[in-house]
Amino acid sequence: GAGVSQTPSNKVTEKGKYVELRCDPISGHTALYWYRQSLGQGPEFLIYFQGTGAADDSGLPNDRFFAVRPEGSVSTLKIQRTERGDSAVYLCASSSSGTDSYEQYFGPGTRLTVT
Amino acid sequence: TQLLEQSPQFLSIQEGENLTVYCNSSSVFSSLQWYRQEPGEGPVLLVTVVTGGEVKKLKRLTFQFGDARKDSSLHITAAQPGDTGLYLCVGGGSQGNLIFGKGTKLSVKP
Numbered sequence: 001g002a003g004v005s006q007t008p009s010n011k012v013t014e015k016g017k018y019v020e021l022r023c024d025p026i027s028g029h030t031a032l033y034w035y036r037q038s039l040g041q042g043p044e045f046l047i048y049f050q051g052t053g054a055a056d057d058s059g060l061p062n063d064r065f066f067a068v069r070p071e072g073s074v075s076t077l078k079i080q081r082t083e084r085g086d087s088a089v090y091l092c093a094s095s096s097s098g099t100d101s102y103e104q105y106f107g108p109g110t111r112l113t114v115t
Numbered sequence: 116t117q118l119l120e121q122s123p124q125f126l127s128i129q130e131g132e133n134l135t136v137y138c139n140s141s142s143v144f145s146s147l148q149w150y151r152q153e154p155g156e157g158p159v160l161l162v163t164v165v166t167g168g169e170v171k172k173l174k175r176l177t178f179q180f181g182d183a184r185k186d187s188s189l190h191i192t193a194a195q196p197g198d199t200g201l202y203l204c205v206g207g208g209s210q211g212n213l214i215f216g217k218g219t220k221l222s223v224k225p
Binding site: 004033042045103104106108109 | 121157158160201216217
């Protein structure tokens with residue numbers, strides 16, 4: 001079956017612009033996660049959804065970052081007034097359960113470059 | 116704050132050599148996972164360990180979870196170029212999220 005997909009694969013934007021990154025999880029997976037990965041680093045947790053609701057958004061760095069999952073499937077990560085420091089690969093993952101760290105399946109990521 | 120420290124950060128070896136990667140924390144984790152990530156792709160789960168002292172083997176890879184569930188190790192026997200990648204130690208966070216170490220970048224040269 002299809003894995004986690006993310007679009008776009010690459011996004012270049014100017015400082016101050018607004019961007020949206022999309023994640024299509026594996027069908028039937030109730031949990032969805034967003035991570036940010038800087039070059040040479042491991043992924044950094046941003047937000048976790050269980051169904052439509054954000055179960056934990058403690059990793060969002062500031063109020064410029066927001067994510068939604070209105071129908072409990074596709075999720076969009078939104079970044080307002082982008083800054084050069086937001087440049088990173090944004091990874092999405094989904095799992096069939098949201099607790100006790102069951103296996104998460106990752107998408108290929110969206111590489112965001114803010115110029 | 117739960118943190119995971121991985122060592123070494125970089126490792127470059129010749130094909131056929133053995134290696135061990137370490138993952139340490141001051142916190143107790145309910146489980147630890149090891150992922151492998153190749154350039155341009157997302158991490159892929161290799162193994163999950165949940166019981167203190169547990170040892171799991173996956174072909175040439177041996178994973179161990181410390182008795183106190185604060186540390187883990189990954190040992191690769193007779194490394195091959197196909198083992199090249201970023202190895203990530205990941206702990207289950209108290210909020211249901213995953214906490215990633217910074218990773219060990221392994222390069223196996225033929």
